[in-house]
Amino acid sequence: MENTKCECGHNNPVGTVLCEHCGKPLDERGDRPDQPLDMRYEGKARRSQTKKASLVDRVWNFFSSVKVAIWLILITLVLSALGTVFPQKQFIPSNRPEVYYAQEYGFWGDLYYKLGLYDVYESPVYIALLASIGISLVICSLDRVLPLYKALKNQQVKKSPVFIARQRVTRTETVSSEEKEALLDRLAEQLSRKYYNIRRDGDSILAEKGRFSRWGPYINHIGLILFLFGVLLRHSIPGWYLDETVFVREGETKKLPGLNYYIENKKASAELYDSEEIPMGSKNGQNVVKKYETQAVLYEKNKDTGELKEVKKGSIIVNHPMKYDDVELFQSDFSTETRAIVLNVRDQKKDRIVDTFKVNLFDPKEEYRLKEGLKVTVLDYFPDFALENKRLENGKKVSIPITKSEYPNRPAFIFKVNAPGLKKPEKSWMISGTNLDDVNKENRFAMELKTLKTVNVSGLMVRVDKSLPIIFLGGIISMIGLVMGFFWHHRRVWVRWEEGTLYIGAHTNKNWFGLRRELEDASKKAEYPLSFSPEQR
Amino acid sequence: MVQLMEYSLFTTFFCYLLSTIAFVTAVTGKGSRVGKEVHTRIWGRRGIVLAMIGVALHVVFIVVRVMIGGHFTSNMFEFIAFLCFTIVASFIVIFFLYRTVTLGAFVMPLSVIMLGYASVFPREVEPLIPALQSYWLHIHVTTVALGEGALAVGFVAGLVYLIRWVGDNRMSRTATWLEVIMAVILMVVGFVLTSFIFGAMDYQASFRHSVEGKAVVQEYHMPAIAGPYEGKTVQADSFLGMKEPLFAIPSWMEGKEAARKLNSVIWSVLSGLLLYTVLRLTIRKRIYEMLYPLVKHLNLETVDEISYRAIAIGYPIFTLGGLVFAMIWAHEAWGRFWGNDPKEIWALVTWLFYSAYLHFRLSKGWHGLKSSWMAVGGFVVILINTIFVNLVIAGLHSYA
Numbered sequence: 021m022e023n024t025k026c027e028c029g030h031n032n033p034v035g036t037v038l039c040e041h042c043g044k045p046l047d048e049r050g051d052r053p054d055q056p057l058d059m060r061y062e063g064k065a066r067r068s069q070t071k072k073a074s075l076v077d078r079v080w081n082f083f084s085s086v087k088v089a090i091w092l093i094l095i096t097l098v099l100s101a102l103g104t105v106f107p108q109k110q111f112i113p114s115n116r117p118e119v120y121y122a123q124e125y126g127f128w129g130d131l132y133y134k135l136g137l138y139d140v141y142e143s144p145v146y147i148a149l150l151a152s153i154g155i156s157l158v159i160c161s162l163d164r165v166l167p168l169y170k171a172l173k174n175q176q177v178k179k180s181p182v183f184i185a186r187q188r189v190t191r192t193e194t195v196s197s198e199e200k201e202a203l204l205d206r207l208a209e210q211l212s213r214k215y216y217n218i219r220r221d222g223d224s225i226l227a228e229k230g231r232f233s234r235w236g237p238y239i240n241h242i243g244l245i246l247f248l249f250g251v252l253l254r255h256s257i258p259g260w261y262l263d264e265t266v267f268v269r270e271g272e273t274k275k276l277p278g279l280n281y282y283i284e285n286k287k288a289s290a291e292l293y294d295s296e297e298i299p300m301g302s303k304n305g306q307n308v309v310k311k312y313e314t315q316a317v318l319y320e321k322n323k324d325t326g327e328l329k330e331v332k333k334g335s336i337i338v339n340h341p342m343k344y345d346d347v348e349l350f351q352s353d354f355s356t357e358t359r360a361i362v363l364n365v366r367d368q369k370k371d372r373i374v375d376t377f378k379v380n381l382f383d384p385k386e387e388y389r390l391k392e393g394l395k396v397t398v399l400d401y402f403p404d405f406a407l408e409n410k411r412l413e414n415g416k417k418v419s420i421p422i423t424k425s426e427y428p429n430r431p432a433f434i435f436k437v438n439a440p441g442l443k444k445p446e447k448s449w450m451i452s453g454t455n456l457d458d459v460n461k462e463n464r465f466a467m468e469l470k471t472l473k474t475v476n477v478s479g480l481m482v483r484v485d486k487s488l489p490i491i492f493l494g495g496i497i498s499m500i501g502l503v504m505g506f507f508w509h510h511r512r513v514w515v516r517w518e519e520g521t522l523y524i525g526a527h528t529n530k531n532w533f534g535l536r537r538e539l540e541d542a543s544k545k546a547e548y549p550l551s552f553s554p555e556q557r
Numbered sequence: 558m559v560q561l562m563e564y565s566l567f568t569t570f571f572c573y574l575l576s577t578i579a580f581v582t583a584v585t586g587k588g589s590r591v592g593k594e595v596h597t598r599i600w601g602r603r604g605i606v607l608a609m610i611g612v613a614l615h616v617v618f619i620v621v622r623v624m625i626g627g628h629f630t631s632n633m634f635e636f637i638a639f640l641c642f643t644i645v646a647s648f649i650v651i652f653f654l655y656r657t658v659t660l661g662a663f664v665m666p667l668s669v670i671m672l673g674y675a676s677v678f679p680r681e682v683e684p685l686i687p688a689l690q691s692y693w694l695h696i697h698v699t700t701v702a703l704g705e706g707a708l709a710v711g712f713v714a715g716l717v718y719l720i721r722w723v724g725d726n727r728m729s730r731t732a733t734w735l736e737v738i739m740a741v742i743l744m745v746v747g748f749v750l751t752s753f754i755f756g757a758m759d760y761q762a763s764f765r766h767s768v769e770g771k772a773v774v775q776e777y778h779m780p781a782i783a784g785p786y787e788g789k790t791v792q793a794d795s796f797l798g799m800k801e802p803l804f805a806i807p808s809w810m811e812g813k814e815a816a817r818k819l820n821s822v823i824w825s826v827l828s829g830l831l832l833y834t835v836l837r838l839t840i841r842k843r844i845y846e847m848l849y850p851l852v853k854h855l856n857l858e859t860v861d862e863i864s865y866r867a868i869a870i871g872y873p874i875f876t877l878g879g880l881v882f883a884m885i886w887a888h889e890a891w892g893r894f895w896g897n898d899p900k901e902i903w904a905l906v907t908w909l910f911y912s913a914y915l916h917f918r919l920s921k922g923w924h925g926l927k928s929s930w931m932a933v934g935g936f937v938v939i940l941i942n943t944i945f946v947n948l949v950i951a952g953l954h955s956y957a
């Protein structure tokens with residue numbers, strides 16, 4: 021490979037902008053002598069600038085470019101924002117997105133669905149973008165951090181006057197050779213009082229501080245890489261990620277899906293705020309929930325004996341999950357379910373209650389034998405009652421009773437009641453929440469609802485996420501990098517005296533205002549006040 | 558207690574207002590007796606002292622509110638008021654770093670507008686629903702707001718840069734767009750003013766209409782220009798003889814409060830345009846031309862740096878609050894650290910936007926003008942997230 025030789029005699033690799041040794045600008049093409057020097061990466065050559073031939077090099081160059089990175093970030097940004105225009109697939113109250121969006125939002129909804137924006141965060145394009153950002157982060161960091169490290173480690177104290185005079189903050193002063201020694205000493209002293217590290221080489225000074233802040237962006241990038249890596253792992257390693265829900269009734273013990281654990285719901289409760297705690301005219305109305313709680317016991321099943329062993333006991337509250345090993349249980353849903361109904365049988369002729377009986381809605385008996393020889397038979401049971409309109413073959417419309425689900429949301433029964441002294445058994449309808457006195461008015465025995473036996477049901481989210489430590493570690497590292505890079509600054513001051521002229525130049529990666537003030541203060545204390553305000557340039 | 562809370566909020570508002578006046582005096586006055594420089598210094602000091610007293614009183618307000626309700630950032634009023642606090646606090650930090658009096662003449666009016674805007678929302682202390690009962694709520698929301706406060710100061714500095722830049726380049730596209738931004742700011746002012754005026758008049762109107770088959774009643778506190786789709790007037794105070802809405806919104810505008818929100822927007826736009834016209838007719842200049850004398854002594858490079866510095870301070874804090882703490886809390890409350898909720902997504906969008914800003918600054922030619930536009934754009938994204946997403950796109954975080 022061809023090398024570029026500087027006037028000072030140093031051989032630089034191709035692509036070097038500023039001589040590695042003395043800092044003099046090498047590439048005169050496109051350089052504007054009236055402008056400050058471009059100090060990025062200390063003017064070092066990077067791999068992406070030196071190698072351009074093979075496919076690997078081209079991929080490398082693509083991903084190491086900050087321009088490409090910005091595009092990746094911006095495209096991700098736009099896609100993310102578009103994903104909030106209409107609700108995402110997971111939030112719509114329908115499992116038929118192909119009709120839902122068109123129906124609900126018309127033309128734009130249909131377009132939204134067809135473009136795949138209804139599920140954009142899980143789409144291959146989006147995942148590919150995140151992956152590209154990850155690759156780009158790795159490559160751009162590798163491409164830059166080594167040259168930067170080498171350049172900062174091998175800095176020369178003595179820099180070319182051209183280099184110093186073309187810094188953004190710079191002064192050139194006439195100083196006689198008698199004055200110079202004492203002045204250089206005083207400047208070094210004052211800068212060191214401002215926590216600069218001072219290196220001297222003859223009539224040159226290099227004062228530097230906060231170099232470690234230069235690694236901030238790279239540490240931040242490493243954190244981001246780790247984060248993305250963690251997200252990738254949880255989706256690709258079996259068993260690392262579990263997301264299920266179990267519904268457990270009070271008193272019930274249920275297996276956790278996909279795991280060898282069982283959960284018992286000892287008691288589930290919801291607590292409301294007192295009415296004094298709610299301001300007048302609250303938009304939430306008067307029933308505001310204060311707390312949902314499940315008192316639960318977690319068991320582990322012994323694989324050999326099948327025995328359940330208690331491993332953890334405690335309450336699960338919103339914001340306070342139960343954690344055991346890798347498993348986390350979150351309170352996510354609360355409802356009240358009707359378990360059983362208690363019915364009175366009234367003899368309407370004598371106007372008295374004959375007997376009371378309980379019907380388990382999940383498992384009703386076929387026949388209930390009551391006092392005075394009364395016999396109640398369940399002819400039909402609809403846990404979740406509804407009427408469906410049907411058209412018969414002869415064109416007549418009829419309504420037939422059906423059940424919508426297995427859950428007793430609206431239980432309905434058809435009973436047959438028989439008693440000694442009845443000519444023939446009576447048929448009795450009972451639909452919860454409906455008054456059927458008309459239908460049953462011929463009957464002697466009436467069914468009256470006495471009470472409902474309810475039970476609270478807790479919906480618990482079951483989560484395992486083994487990549488969480490990696491993800492949060494990534495976040496922490498990223499934050500450390502950000503703080504390093506943004507709350508500290510890398511400042512350098514070069515001073516050189518040569519043949520009656522004192523050159524002072526300074527560079528910082530951020531906060532030029534602070535650097536200028538610091539230099540003005542230091543030079544004042546060194547009894548050689550200089551102004552570095554930008555207007556002076 | 559409630560009295561103390563109301564008083565502290567009122568005096569805070571007053572201090573911010575006086576601070577605004579002091580800063581504006583500092584940069585506009587000639588100081589004929591003491592000379593311009595001394596004048597600016599004296600009034601600048603008064604301004605910053607008033608801002609600091611205001612912030613201290615604001616802390617009193619927050620503490621009292623926490624003592625009464627146990628929280629201070631769970632609805633729109635509380636959050637915007639807190640955002641106003643963080644903006645002033647960040648400005649004070651930046652002021653002591655750069656001693657820039659001019660910036661005060663722009664940040665303090667913004668804080669006055671913000672506090673006014675906050676008080677438009679209901680101010681009752683509401684109890685927290687279970688999902689919000691977590692100390693992470695406070696940690697998360699305070700850090701987010703602190704970060705956004707600094708980013709907002711970056712926005713104001715960006716705006717100052719643009720006004721300064723346009724003063725030298727009057728015939729540019731930037732000049733036109735800057736004037737548009739000014740008009741939009743006036744619309745926000747218009748919204749606050751009309752809300753207060755109709756509030757003081759105790760204006761009431763209500764309309765009945767149906768949403769998804771259910772009959773609902775919408776309460777208006779501003780005269781209805783836009784009424785609900787197929788709505789019936791239940792009762793309406795007369796305004797300039799107007800008793801019925803001028804038009805009904807089209808049926809595709811969804812949501813139970815869509816008509817009322819659109820009506821507020823119409824009032825904001827109209828009153829903003831009215832303010833704009835009145836201002837233009839009285840000063841006979843464009844708004845930015847009126848502001849230019851305040852900033853013309855500034856050095857562009859320094860203003861650019863202030864804007865960048867404020868963003869560089871805000872970005873890590875926002876990252877911590879809006880992403881890291883947000884994820885920890887989301888994990889504790891919902892069992893997943895990320896759920897693609899619109900609020901979360903817009904926090905990500907904000908963060909990506911500022912990441913792009915920072916990377917753009919690494920390449921040549923993106924300092925100064927373009928960078929200032931991005932600082933302005935970033936604040937627009939923040940506003941979308943705090944206001945638009947809350948009011949229009951409902952999600953888990955929606956509390957208004």
Ligand code: HEM
Nearest residue numbers: 083084085086089093153156157160164237505912915919
């Ligand atoms: C969402 C993803 C990213 C975030 C949040 C991020 C964040 C940051 C931050 C905060 C800085 C410091 C900027 C400053 O000091 O003003 C930075 C610097 C940098 N970033 Fe990124 N970055 C991301 C992706 C990338 C990618 C994909 C590349 C690949 C080309 C990249 C290349 C760089 C470079 C070259 C620097 C300058 C380092 C230096 O000053 O020495 N970044 N990044």
